[in-house]
Amino acid sequence: MFFLVGLGLFDNKDISLKGIETLKNVDKVYAEFFTSLLFGSSFESIEDLIGKKITVLDRTQVEEESVFLDEAEDADVALITGGDPLIATTHSDFLVECAKRGIDFQVIHGSSIISSAPAISGLQAYTFGKVTTIPFPDLEYNYFPKSPYIAIEENLKMNMHTLVLLDIQAHKDKYMTINEGLENLMTIKDNLDYEGMIQEDTLAVGIARVGSADNIVKAGYIRDLIDFDFGGPLHCIVIPSDLHIVEAEYLVEVAGAPREILDDL
């Protein structure tokens, strides 16, 4: 049997009891850490918790060889991943493969940036539009893909908030910061041939280390957040659309937004 186990948001204590029990009971545990990572814990701390060694795979071993699925035909095998499984396409392919080969499978969910970042931003889950990601620019060609800027604008036009994820290149230990993400958006804005909807005076929420005790949720105008020190990864951004009074009050009281945003309501 094949178990796809999510480790949750931040450290080795974000996994569920169900996840821990599963990892203790299976014959073998594999990990892939290129799609998502835990920041708050060493790898070994997870091994200590479950009392067995974890075999770490690189991208080729996961995507092309899938040795863990061969083993799952005769044994109980788990693959662990950061966050909630199946957010990355790779994982849904494994379940397709299991279904085709008649291997039973179970998914053990975990806390995910997809629900937790909107939640901790204080904005209503129902008023978020499409999620977008800011990729690292190609500096050699001075190329900044416009797609995230356009995605936020499309949400704003329909009065929807946007969760903006920031690029991760885990193999290079590179994690885009909120500051870099906002600078990116401003560079894209400067190169538009029209007046973009996201400007230096647009309200944004920077969210760092969701799931950790020292997480930061800081709301402010882009021109102010762009130099704010949010500390270590992972970072993400929320760009709010029109605010309900309850949302605005949260941003002011909990996330330190300028009190004047309450005047505009």
Next chain:
Amino acid sequence: MFFLVGLGLFDNKDISLKGIETLKNVDKVYAEFFTSLLFGSSFESIEDLIGKKITVLDRTQVEEESVFLDEAEDADVALITGGDPLIATTHSDFLVECAKRGIDFQVIHGSSIISSAPAISGLQAYTFGKVTTIPFPDLEYNYFPKSPYIAIEENLKMNMHTLVLLDIQAHKDKYMTINEGLENLMTIKDNLDYEGMIQEDTLAVGIARVGSADNIVKAGYIRDLIDFDFGGPLHCIVIPSDLHIVEAEYLVEVAGAPREILDDL
């Protein structure tokens, strides 16, 4: 200090290790179960896990009296809730109140239907639009609010999938089923003064009991799913937009969608 602790998706084993440790360490634990509920576990099983009694509050006690916040001024107090905290507005109000009164707080996240249902549907998280909820109709006045139907249509027009949550009236032990939800959408469609985009031959995914070992993910045309037995609560629905080949293959192989959907790609 005030701790807002999410219990996760389904039963008493979906809480994180961090959540359990917090509940063991605090002086008092409160629960409110009117915004969200655990289905797979008795209430007592959580008390057994944390080794202390939980005080259950009704809506008035939670929203108006907030006795737990008074106590949090001098002691460590936790409020537990199903899923991930802060998805309901009530919770963000507590954090605003904490901020105003100078009470430290921490949020312990949990797995949430908002990320896990899209994940287990096999559709890409990046291609979901706004979430919507089908409310129970007012049968006395034969009133079926059109808003969820319109929300799905708006997403479809922009080629985005929709997560459709189903109404809960926990105090009456009423949980809308996938079948009722789909019947609702078809009733709304029949009463439109135009040709609606969601019809009996529209593809849908019914998802029951996410987070449990016997969860069901079943894709098919609405006319077929409308009579399918999904078992006990909680249920939700995903209405896919145009499918990527990887998504379609998942729906066919893992979720039992008609193989002919692959022909249309």
